[in-house]
Amino acid sequence: MLRVSASEDFDWTKNDRTSFYYGTFPTGFSWGAGSSAYQTEGAWNIDGKGMSIWDAFSHKKGKIFLNDTGDFSCEGYYKFKDDVSLMKDMKLNHYRFSISWPRILPSGLTGEHINEKGIKYYDDLINMLLENKITPIVTLYHWDLPQVLQEKYGGWQNITMVNHFNDFANLCFERFGNRVKNWITFNNPWSIAVEGYETGEHAPGLRLRGSGAYRAAHHIIKAHAKVWHTYDMQWRSKQKGLVGISLTADWGEPVDISNQRDIEAAERYIQFYMGWFATPLFNGDYPQVMKDYIGRKSGQQGLGASRLPVFSPQEKSYIKGTCDFLGLGHFTTRYVTQRNYPSGLGDSYFTDRDLAELVDPQWPDPGSEWLYSVPWGFRRVLNFVKTQYGNPMIYVTENGVSEKMLCTDLCDDWRMQYFKDYINEMLKALKDGVNVKGYTAWSLLDNFEWDEGYSERFGLYYVDFRSKTKPRYPKASVQYYKRIISSNGFPNQREVESWKRKALETCSSSNQLLAADPLIGHMEMVTEIVVPTVCTLCILLSAVFLMFLLRGRL
Numbered sequence: 001m002l003r004v005s006a007s008e009d010f011d012w013t014k015n016d017r018t019s020f021y022y023g024t025f026p027t028g029f030s031w032g033a034g035s036s037a038y039q040t041e042g043a044w045n046i047d048g049k050g051m052s053i054w055d056a057f058s059h060k061k062g063k064i065f066l067n068d069t070g071d072f073s074c075e076g077y078y079k080f081k082d083d084v085s086l087m088k089d090m091k092l093n094h095y096r097f098s099i100s101w102p103r104i105l106p107s108g109l110t111g112e113h114i115n116e117k118g119i120k121y122y123d124d125l126i127n128m129l130l131e132n133k134i135t136p137i138v139t140l141y142h143w144d145l146p147q148v149l150q151e152k153y154g155g156w157q158n159i160t161m162v163n164h165f166n167d168f169a170n171l172c173f174e175r176f177g178n179r180v181k182n183w184i185t186f187n188n189p190w191s192i193a194v195e196g197y198e199t200g201e202h203a204p205g206l207r208l209r210g211s212g213a214y215r216a217a218h219h220i221i222k223a224h225a226k227v228w229h230t231y232d233m234q235w236r237s238k239q240k241g242l243v244g245i246s247l248t249a250d251w252g253e254p255v256d257i258s259n260q261r262d263i264e265a266a267e268r269y270i271q272f273y274m275g276w277f278a279t280p281l282f283n284g285d286y287p288q289v290m291k292d293y294i295g296r297k298s299g300q301q302g303l304g305a306s307r308l309p310v311f312s313p314q315e316k317s318y319i320k321g322t323c324d325f326l327g328l329g330h331f332t333t334r335y336v337t338q339r340n341y342p343s344g345l346g347d348s349y350f351t352d353r354d355l356a357e358l359v360d361p362q363w364p365d366p367g368s369e370w371l372y373s374v375p376w377g378f379r380r381v382l383n384f385v386k387t388q389y390g391n392p393m394i395y396v397t398e399n400g401v402s403e404k405m406l407c408t409d410l411c412d413d414w415r416m417q418y419f420k421d422y423i424n425e426m427l428k429a430l431k432d433g434v435n436v437k438g439y440t441a442w443s444l445l446d447n448f449e450w451d452e453g454y455s456e457r458f459g460l461y462y463v464d465f466r467s468k469t470k471p472r473y474p475k476a477s478v479q480y481y482k483r484i485i486s487s488n489g490f491p492n493q494r495e496v497e498s499w500k501r502k503a504l505e506t507c508s509s510s511n512q513l514l515a516a517d518p519l520i521g522h523m524e525m526v527t528e529i530v531v532p533t534v535c536t537l538c539i540l541l542s543a544v545f546l547m548f549l550l551r552g553r554l
């Protein structure tokens with residue numbers, strides 16, 4: 001249930017939610033920033049890379065805001081050396097990035113062509129990170145399935161994907177595992193399943209309501225378990241690394257904490273979100289509440305079996321315990337209350353939960369529509385993981401906030417506030433006894449925010465997408481995060497209170513640089529069009545002139 005134990009002085013029921021805790025993180029706590037392949041690399045068809053479902057999806061009109069694509073994005077494929085310098089300057093301990101499956105296996109399959117140029121790109125990136133003492137945390141699947149596998153097999157709807165993914169992972173262990181010790185199989189499988197196969201907002205854009213998401217998730221969980229076993233059997237003793245998964249989980253708070261129905265609805269919200277994946281991996285099966293609700297509603301629909309697939313006893317024991325650490329992506333919180341959805345009226349993942357989500361209009365909402373800043377929810381979700389799954393090792397793999405496209409102000413005080421408050425709640429959770437080992441700010445750079453295109457910017461660094469060279473500019477939050485890192489937390493009130501002021505002093509000069517940038521961008525365009533044209537004209541004129549001269553002589 002939602003009630004969790006906490007030591008007296010950190011008990012949130014007694015502690016003011018907005019109180020600030022001064023203190024530092026344990027020595028060795030790892031600070032990082034994150035990215036993903038499709039969101040940052042660009043170079044979508046370069047050096048033998050195959051198509052991914054996101055290439056295909058974003059190239060269709062009407063799928064992405066302003067029909068933007070990740071074709072070029074931040075050009076991270078070419079600029080990774082500059083980006084490692086940015087990380088070094090921030091003194092990051094780790095960098096989380098993902099490997100594009102079709103970049104190294106264009107057809108998705110190991111039996112066919114292995115693209116050595118793609119392998120070299122990741123080799124160079126990993127080596128560069130290690131030379132700079134930055135630990136790579138590598139995600140194998142951040143949503144960019146090879147398009148061929150979607151077309152041939154229907155992607156994650158098909159059980160054969162388990163073996164294909166395992167082959168791809170095995171290749172990555174073989175080629176990179178001597179240097180990479182922290183592997184994440186899947187990033188946010190909730191989103192892959194629900195947005196890819198239920199609502200269709202994400203690639204591959206399928207709308208298989210009420211069953212597509214459950215089937216995709218079932219195969220993803222099996223694929224994760226298989227990869228964990230492959231690592232365990234074939235690589236662990238040599239490479240001595242860890243294999244985890246990254247789950248995204250918002251917190252769900254009962255609207256009325258004294259109302260049992262609200263408490264149960266909030267519990268369902270979390271179980272249908274993180275529990276859907278975490279419970280099989282840690283405890284061996286789907287959460288009971290999912291089995292009950294989806295089973296009952298499937299029966300009312302007249303279906304012979306539940307729309308939620310079933311694990312056999314052998315599968316349960318194979319899947320249980322396949323997480324060396326839990327990666328946690330957390331951004332926001334919802335209030336939750338009970339709401340009945342009668343069965344038969346368009347059953348879906350969302351109606352299966354019988355709940356309604358609410359937000360407090362006073363919560364700050366600086367960027368993405370769905371992202372309200374509610375720092376105290378972070379501490380709760382971390383404690384929930386501790387009590388539900390036996391206090392596993394946690395790496396926060398994503399946490400951050402966006403701003404709207406039109407906002408080009410590098411003095412991002414709302415982001416500094418967000419990081420300050422969320423990281424402080426994580427510190428409180430550590431004091432509660434939660435086993436958090438590292439924190440990853442999302443994201444290093446502004447990048448392609450999926451169906452929102454470039455309209456929502458999560459980066460610590462601003463990227464000028466209008467310019468061909470995609471220059472990066474530090475936002476004030478870079479300075480702020482740097483201070484948190486160098487102090488390993490929040491040493492004392494006097495010091496922490498000076499950080500924002502100091503960070504804001506530096507961002508105005510970057511603002512001026514950025515303001516000047518449209519001119520530079522324009523000049524580049526002029527160079528491209530005018531200079532070649534003028535040159536061609538000059539050559540033509542000289543030729544004509546020469547002909548006249550020659551004629552005169554003859």
Ligand code: NOJ
Pocket residue numbers: 036039187188248329398442449458
């Ligand atoms: C989670 C996803 O993993 C990441 O790719 C995305 O950019 C962030 N959420 C923000 O929406």
